[in-house]
Amino acid sequence: MTSAGVLPEVSLLTPAKNEAANLPELFAQVSAAMNAQPLSWELLVVDDGSTDESWRIIGEHAAADPHLRGLRLRRNFGKAAALAAGVAEVRGRLLVTLDADLQDDPAEVPRLLAALDANADLVSGHKAQRKDPLGKRLPSRLFNWMTGVITGLRLSDHNCGLKAARTEVYRRVPLYGELHRYIPALAHQLGYRVCELPVHHRPRAHGKSNYGLERYVRGALDLLTVVALTRYGRRPAHLFGGLGVVAGALGTLILLYLTGIWMFTEQSIGTRPLLTLGILLEIFSVQMISTGLLAELVLHRTGRDADVSVLVADDTASSHVE
Numbered sequence: 129m130t131s132a133g134v135l136p137e138v139s140l141l142t143p144a145k146n147e148a149a150n151l152p153e154l155f156a157q158v159s160a161a162m163n164a165q166p167l168s169w170e171l172l173v174v175d176d177g178s179t180d181e182s183w184r185i186i187g188e189h190a191a192a193d194p195h196l197r198g199l200r201l202r203r204n205f206g207k208a209a210a211l212a213a214g215v216a217e218v219r220g221r222l223l224v225t226l227d228a229d230l231q232d233d234p235a236e237v238p239r240l241l242a243a244l245d246a247n248a249d250l251v252s253g254h255k256a257q258r259k260d261p262l263g264k265r266l267p268s269r270l271f272n273w274m275t276g277v278i279t280g281l282r283l284s285d286h287n288c289g290l291k292a293a294r295t296e297v298y299r300r301v302p303l304y305g306e307l308h309r310y311i312p313a314l315a316h317q318l319g320y321r322v323c324e325l326p327v328h329h330r331p332r333a334h335g336k337s338n339y340g341l342e343r344y345v346r347g348a349l350d351l352l353t354v355v356a357l358t359r360y361g362r363r364p365a366h367l368f369g370g371l372g373v374v375a376g377a378l379g380t381l382i383l384l385y386l387t388g389i390w391m392f393t394e395q396s397i398g399t400r401p402l403l404t405l406g407i408l409l410e411i412f413s414v415q416m417i418s419t420g421l422l423a424e425l426v427l428h429r430t431g432r433d434a435d436v437s438v439l440v441a442d443d444t445a446s447s448h449v450e
Contacts, residue, residue, distance in 0.1 A: 134168065135219045135220070136170040136219055137167040137168045137169065137220055137221055137222060138168070138169040138170075138220045138222045138223075139169070139170050139171075139218035139219060139220030139222070139223050139295065140158060140162070140170070140171045140223075140224045140225075140226065140234075140237070141171075141172050141174070141211065141215065141218055141225050142154070142171070142172075142173050142225065142226050142227065143174045143176050143210035143227075143228065144173055144174065144175055144176065144178065144182055144228035145176045145177060145182075145204060146178045146179060147180075147182055148178070148182045148185055150229055150333065151173070152189070153230060153333075154228055154230060154234070155171070155193070155196060157230075157233075157234040158171050158234045159193070160235075161234040161235050161237050161238065162195075162234075162237065164238075169195060169220070170195055170196075170219065171195055171196050172197045172198075172199060172218055173197070174200075174201065174210040174211070175198060175199065175200040175201065176206070176210040177201055177202070177203040177205065183198070186198035186200075197217075199213060199217055201213060206305075207306075208303045208304055208305055208306060208307050208308040209304065211225065211303050211308055212303035212304065215295070215303065220295060221295060222244060222292065222295060223292070223295040223298055224237050224240065224241070224291070224292045225290070225291050225292075226289055226290045227289035229333075231289075231330050231332055232288075232289050232290040232329070232330075233327065233329070233330060236253065236290060236327040236328055239325060240253065240291070240327075243292070243323060243325050244292050244293070244294070247321065248321050248322070248323045249293060249315065249321045249322065250291065250292070250293035250297050250311070250312060250320055250321070250323075251291065251292045251293070251322075251323055251324070251325050252283060252285065252286070252288055252291050252311075252312045252323070252324050253285065253288040253289075253290035253291060253324075254283070254285040254288060254324045254327060255288055255327065255329035256284075256326040256329075257328075257329060268285075271287070271309075272284060272285060272286050272287070274351070275309075275310065275351060278354075278355060279310070279313035279316065279317070279354060279355075279358065280316070281312060281316040281322060283312055283322075283324050284324060287309045290327055291311065291312075297315050297318075298311070300315075300318055300320075302314065302357065305346075305350055305353065306346045307354070309350065310350065310351070310354045313354060313358070314354065314358065317357075317358035317359075363424075364423035364424060364427060365420035365421060365424045367420065368416045368417065368419045369416065369417050372412070372413040372414070372415070372416030372417035373413070373417070375412045375413040375416065376410060376413030376417075378409050379405075379406045379407070379408075379412075379413060380406075382403075382405060382406035382409065383403075383406040383407075383410070386400065386402060386403055
């Protein structure tokens with residue numbers, strides 16, 4: 129039980145959009161799972177621009193249960209923005225995220241919290257027996273495989289909504305656009321210990337999914353953002369300059385080849401498309417290298433070391449008692 133003025137140890141955070149039919153059962157299941165635990169807790173529900181009775185239901189339950197709080201966004205901003213707004217408001221040392229559609233089982237939360245105690249900073253659920261249509265499962269497998277290859281973090285399910293972490297992890301990773309899909313990968317790149325735990329997954333009982341196939345297109349574009357942020361966020365010249373060097377090398381080889389044809393044969397090269405390609409590659413190379421240098425100047429002026437504390441896990445001073 130969380131008394132007035134006492135901060136909870138665990139915060140549960142769930143974004144909700146048009147989940148009026150699911151919210152009462154969600155509140156009941158979360159309460160049943162958490163009241164059986166010795167840890168104090170709170171549940172923060174972020175209404176992400178619902179047009180049904182979700183906010184009224186949240187308000188009624190919050191008035192009757194001190195564990196429950198609600199946060200209403202001005203309009204639908206997306207899951208990442210809803211999570212970011214909730215992370216800014218939660219008070220617990222530990223943070224559990226779960227979806228409001230009841231496909232995530234709140235009874236799994238104690239297992240996730242126990243895994244956190246076993247030397248992990250973030251535990252991501254793995255829907256081992258996923259109760260979704262085949263049209264969602266197959267693209268998801270491809271997405272998880274690609275994410276693992278590109279980010280270096282091999283998980284069976286990067287995008288499971290059911291996760292538990294130390295709250296500081298969520299406050300360190302960027303949350304905007306569609307980056308909520310890459311929270312484990314972003315945390316991994318910052319040096320946090322990430323593990324995976326199989327969890328029970330249930331079919332949707334009410335309503336319909338708020339996501340369509342277009343989310344995979346947005347997810348692919350955001351994967352490029354993740355690569356830029358995690359691998360090249362502190363050295364953008366290596367990203368743009370690397371592309372420029374490759375393009376410049378190809379352009380130089382093409383132009384050297386055409387120069388040899390022009391000097392040692394009678395063939396004309398002025399109308400060859402290959403000549404245009406070689407020149408375009410050289411121009412592209414100069415542009416990419418220049419962009420990389422400009423990015424380095426911007427990073428230098430804005431403070432490359434401003435967020436260096438995110439890299440620090442511990443220090444000896446914290447262990448001394450005055």
